[in-house]
Amino acid sequence: MPTDPDLLSLNAFDPARGAAADPGTAALLARRQANLGPVSVLFYEEPLHIVRAEDVWLEARDGRRYLDVYNNVASVGHCHPKVVAAIAAQAATLNVHTRYLNEPTEAYLERLKATLPAALSNLALTCSGSEANDLALRLARTATGRQGIIVTAAAYHGNTSAVSEISPSAFKQGRPPAHVRIVPAPDARHYGTDLAGGFAASVWQAIGELDEAGFGCAAFIADSIFSSDGVHADPPGFLQAAAAVVRSAGALYIADEVQPGFARTGDAFWGFERHGIAPDIVTMGKPMGNGFPMAGLAARPEVMAPYFAEFGYFNTFGGNPVAAAAGLAVLDVLREQGLQQNAAETGRYLRRKLEALQASHPSIGTVRGAGLFLGVALCRDDDPDPGAARRVINGLRQRGVLIGACGRHGEVLKIRPPLTFKPEHADELVDALAEALTD
């Protein structure tokens, strides 16, 4: 049984093990491998060739529709007409960097700030969550004068040099450098009944180790729903103790909201809000433009200032008016369609159905998460069973449902659909999952 796979290879296509069934897809696959070589990352034993998408549906080349229970970028639904129209209209009017003033960018910044704690009054807009986290590390290191960073065991914070270092799940060989300390994810399997206290103690110990090694602790950074660690959301508030430990050490708390942000948890607009904590820096990305490449961060002015006094920073595409138009449309749609409430309600409905399925399927160890970000851990004799996860993911794909895997061992089914997901979609997912688990 494989343990600790690198996150990015979970459910990855392996040319040595799989192939495309139909000749058209096989031909496209061959072109892909010639074009990207080792850069290519594809899902499924038999890769999917997608030609169009709408709302919660992806349509393959053979005309088959797949229920999308995986893609959190198209958060308000694939190809949402309001977002598409906003992008098209602004791209036809003005698309230029922010060294000139433009109205859409400031309007977006203000709408975004209104969702955030008032203290985080300075924003920076980037192209990707990776760029946002990369900048957040520099803000923290410059503001504290320290180098050390604490992350969880299967954390993923992006793909630049600096954030790859703090992404243990991206290492196929080796491990993060000495100035990066790893704490076990906030999993009840590890910490037992006092999750809050145990997790805070782990963070406290890591701070001590960084001090002793001479790095000091600049920041603790955590995805507020611990997606790649296997989805750990409950109980709300458990992060408060860890945040207090970080603060008392003079380090910064960076909330990586690339995954839980923008209403996905149903309980709140931001994942950190569910925990009642006030981060020093909030980073955001994926769902921000429903697919238009945009991301950013928010921080207190005094956290921003020291870095920008030392370095000139400019992001050519970041915060351009087309990104702003896409971002404004996403915020409008979230509100107009009541998608945070839908995430809460449909999430609750889906969770109940998954818990009911658990009663008849002992391979389901736990069902956990918040809103429309749920994790279903598969076990065998109480041990993580990534082989089962892989089989179920491919079995669901055969049944027209797309999900992914996460967790340090790759045993957790990752359920993370567009926020327009409805109870009938949940029914379809759970019916297919029951069949795939039985197979």
Added chain:
Amino acid sequence: MPTDPDLLSLNAFDPARGAAADPGTAALLARRQANLGPVSVLFYEEPLHIVRAEDVWLEARDGRRYLDVYNNVASVGHCHPKVVAAIAAQAATLNVHTRYLNEPTEAYLERLKATLPAALSNLALTCSGSEANDLALRLARTATGRQGIIVTAAAYHGNTSAVSEISPSAFKQGRPPAHVRIVPAPDARHYGTDLAGGFAASVWQAIGELDEAGFGCAAFIADSIFSSDGVHADPPGFLQAAAAVVRSAGALYIADEVQPGFARTGDAFWGFERHGIAPDIVTMGKPMGNGFPMAGLAARPEVMAPYFAEFGYFNTFGGNPVAAAAGLAVLDVLREQGLQQNAAETGRYLRRKLEALQASHPSIGTVRGAGLFLGVALCRDDDPDPGAARRVINGLRQRGVLIGACGRHGEVLKIRPPLTFKPEHADELVDALAEALTD
């Protein structure tokens, strides 16, 4: 006289020195400063508020049109209808990551590969030139097992942690770390008549220093037209000697084509082609999607493979089908409108007119560059005169023409318009420049 300003503050708005003249722009400026704080980078003593753009024209809030001689992102012209239509159509059809196969992405990769040396057969698509250069450094370091990087004195290669280190022009305080060695830019003022040999000798010496310090040299990275160093393009071929020195040391040559790529130099599609060199890695960005955030790199498979064997790399937005559609439209427009030829012809026309202006204005030290990327160095008693550059840039803005500055001292007028720039636009620029220089 200021010397060695950080590049990003050249022509930057300084709230202590300037202000917005009209109340509407002043209000937007106040919002901007509240939203971005120290992250805000604005041009001009009196910031511009832009509301729309078309081809080579930017239109301000007060209805005034400005001739855009600065913005190389909107390379085929602002808001080009063909690019806008391609983005709108694909965004309405499918916008998803590349872990599923899709046809537009492979079609784009193949069209892009057709412009590149056949040996560079593996591509990686990212969101920004910064991400591309950041990845290029890791490819080079993993492939060579060395850490050192050589850059030019006022180089700028992007904004991530790793590429900020190799961007001397981004440092407001301090200087690059010890594993980054700086060589003087290929400026005849420094190297005299044997530019090729002198520059190669500088690179050779830096390689020796990196070896001696125990870092070894992983790569020499250069913008093929040395934009931020003040635009150094001639004579074509002068980079061959430096490239040979890099190769003989077992290091990699990284051509940063974010600025000169995509036909801007007129002589060739890529800046390195003008020099007849074969880079190990080519990075690209800004003009690639005419404003749609996209970038990438190309390398030989054996340069790619070692890094990807060690790390999982995935770029969520990179290479998505909307980026591919934008990129395909840009390649189509470049060809259909003959923009490489226009860059050559209009560039030649403009250069002749600038040289004629030089005869009557002794403050113009040199006129240099290639195609539609020209630099005009302003001097006083043969010394660089950044104060004059600043005055001229603001004087041109008052006359409805937008340009920028570059060079280690900030004394070089940077002329870099959309590639649809025509002789009548060149006339307008040169007439305004004559007035601004006389003032």
